Amino acid sequence: MGVIERPTFSSDASRRIYEYVERNGTVARHKVMDVVSLPSAEFESHLESLKADGYLEEDGGTLQIAVEFGAVAEHETNERTFVVRPGRQSDFDGLIETIRDVTAEETYVVAEAIAEELLYEDAVTRHNTVKSRMFFVATIDGDVVGWTHLDLPQVDQLRGTAQQTVGVREAHQGHGIGSKLLQRGLEWAEANGYRKVYNSVPITNDRALEFLTEHGWDTEAIRRNHYEIDGDPVDEVMMAREL
Template sequence: MGASDRPTFASDASRQIYEYVERHGTVDRDKLLEFVALPAGEFRTHLEGLISDGYLEEDDGTLRIAVEFGAVEEYDIDDLEFTIRPAHHDDFDGLIETIRDVTAAETYVVAESIAEELLYENAIMRHNSVRSRMFFVATVEGEVVGWTHLELPQIDRLQGTAQQTVGVRQAYQGHGIGSTLLERGIEWAEANGFRKVYNSVPVTNEHALAFLAHRGWDTEAIRRDHYVVGDELVDEVMMAREL
């Protein structure tokens, strides 16, 4: 199942199973049976159908949603070796720490809100009939040091545009990781039929605005006094890139 595909189900039971796993990120197979009101045989039939259809995947009894959205890629820039790949649930703590590292140094309200969503939902991936959320991460020796995130609305009138965020830990900036992550997200969005990505940044975050502008992003709109930073009202700059 692709991240831009809206999930459809053959039965209410299959929907019930999928939605429970989707909401919880990862679920133990035996515990899932306790929470869904289905006989064991019927549960097994519907679950195996979801796995064979590519909606769920199972690893040693642990279930998660199965979304195909990219391969693992290795880079060596300025003598720093790093990997960019799709995020998975085991990256949860490292992803939160990385977002907090970035937002501690620069005001990035959207990224802060994404970290809070992750903590509240306890799931990296979301993919349902309303929205999808996906991440690529950059790792150095297995440690998450950067991310790019795409928020993908499933509502018809909003499909075609995606919100993107990107960030790299301070200690790893200046090695091309941020640029590589940004382009990885853009390439994925373009390959999957999106026509535009956008990023909303406080006007005080001059580094982020210059980073995006240098890479072909344009200022699409400014929302006056949209954020409260400290005791001051701060404009939001909405940057966009046509694909």
């Protein structure tokens, strides 16, 4: 199943199975069978069909949605060796900690909102008929040190644009990790038919604005007094990159 394809189902039972797994990130198969209230043989038939169609995957009795985001890539730069790969549910805690590490150093309101959304939904990847969400992560020795996130609306009028965020833990900045993450997200978006990616940051976040400008992003709009930070109104700069 391609990530920008809307899921379609052959039966209501298949839809209920998929939606429960999609909402919960990873779920034991026996738990799903209990929740959807299907006889074991019927549940097995619908589950096997969802797996065969590429909607779900199973690992040791645990189910999760199967959305292929791309291969694992290893990079070596400035005395750092790191891996950039698709985010998984097992990265959940590392993602939250990394986003909070970044937002503790610089004001990045959209990233803060994403962390809260992750905590509320308890799922890294989302893919339904309304929206999709995906992550690539950078890891060092298995630990998440950076991320790039793409928010992918499924509404027809919005499906040509995606929102991207990117961040790297303070201790690992200055080694090209953010550049590799940003580029990985852009390459994926372009390969999947998106025409534009945007990123919104407070005008006070000089580091982020400089980083995006250096990588070919343009200021598309400024929303006056869009944020209130420490009691003061702050403009939002909407940066965009045409693909």
